[in-house]
Amino acid sequence: xxxxxxxxxxxxxxxxxxxxxxxxxxxxxxxxxxxxxxxxxxxxxxxxxxxxxxxxxxxxxxxxxxxxxxxxxxxxxxxxxxxxxxxxxxxxxxxxxxxxxxxxxxxxxxxxxxxxxxxxxxxxxxxxxxxxxxxxxxxxx
Numbered sequence: 001x002x003x004x005x006x007x008x009x010x011x012x013x014x015x016x017x018x019x020x021x022x023x024x025x026x027x028x029x030x031x032x033x034x035x036x037x038x039x040x041x042x043x044x045x046x047x048x049x050x051x052x053x054x055x056x057x058x059x060x061x062x063x064x065x066x067x068x069x070x071x072x073x074x075x076x077x078x079x080x081x082x083x084x085x086x087x088x089x090x091x092x093x094x095x096x097x098x099x100x101x102x103x104x105x106x107x108x109x110x111x112x113x114x115x116x117x118x119x120x121x122x123x124x125x126x127x128x129x130x131x132x133x134x135x136x137x138x139x140x141x
Contacts (some may be wrong), residue, residue, distance in 0.1 A: 006087050007045050018033075019045065021089050021091055021097045021123075021130075022044075022086060022089040024045050024130050025086065025089055025099055025123055025130055026086050026098065028047055028129075028130050028131075028132075029084045029086065029101075030050040031047065032044060032047050032082075032084070033064045033082050033083070033084060035047070036072060036076065036080075036082055037075075037080070037081070037082075039076065041069040041070065041072050041076070042069060044068075044069050044072050045065040045066050045068055045069025045070075045072075046065065046069075046138050047131060047132060048069075048124055048131055048133075048135070049065065049124055049126060049132065049133045050064065050065050050067040051063070051133075052064065052065055052068055052131070052132055052133050052134065052135065053133075053134050053135070054068045054071060054134075054135045054136075055134070055135065055136035055137075056071065056075075056137070057117075057137065057139060064121075068132045068135070077108070078108055079105040079106065079107055079108060079115065080103070080105065080108060081104075081105065081106045082103060082105050083103060083104045083105075084101055084102075084103050084119075085102045085103070086099055086101045087100050087101050087102060088100045088101075092122075092126070095124060095125035096122065096123065096124055096125070096133075097122075097123045097130070098120065098121070098122055098123070099119075099120070099121045099122075099123060100118070100119070100120055101118065101119050102116065102117065102118050102119070103116065103117055103118070103119055103137065104116045108128075116139065116140075117137055117139035117140055118137065118138065118140075119135070119136065119137035119138075120134075120136050120137075121133075121134065121135050121136075122134040
């Protein structure tokens, strides 16, 4: 009986940090969408590490928070209303995590269409804040 209690305590000890990481990451995702919708791309850039890398589909890698903010500003001319849904967060230790999720965006223009896809983000904890370190996505179901 005592062994079962120790196993349960150990498992709960592993799950609790992952749940906290997921909640914190979802909050940053909400902030990302808020900044994007406001057109605050300096704010978007602030959510990335200074040495972050983005991997936009069909394009070259974009490196550095400032360049990534500029990339999103350029993309915002064509799309808007981003929605992010976290499907899974795997803790990679106290200061790193991997997130898998889905997204939807609406194209701009006379006949707006919804674009959906999936993403993977590697997060790093910088001080007390979670920041995107590697961000890759593609469209399609």
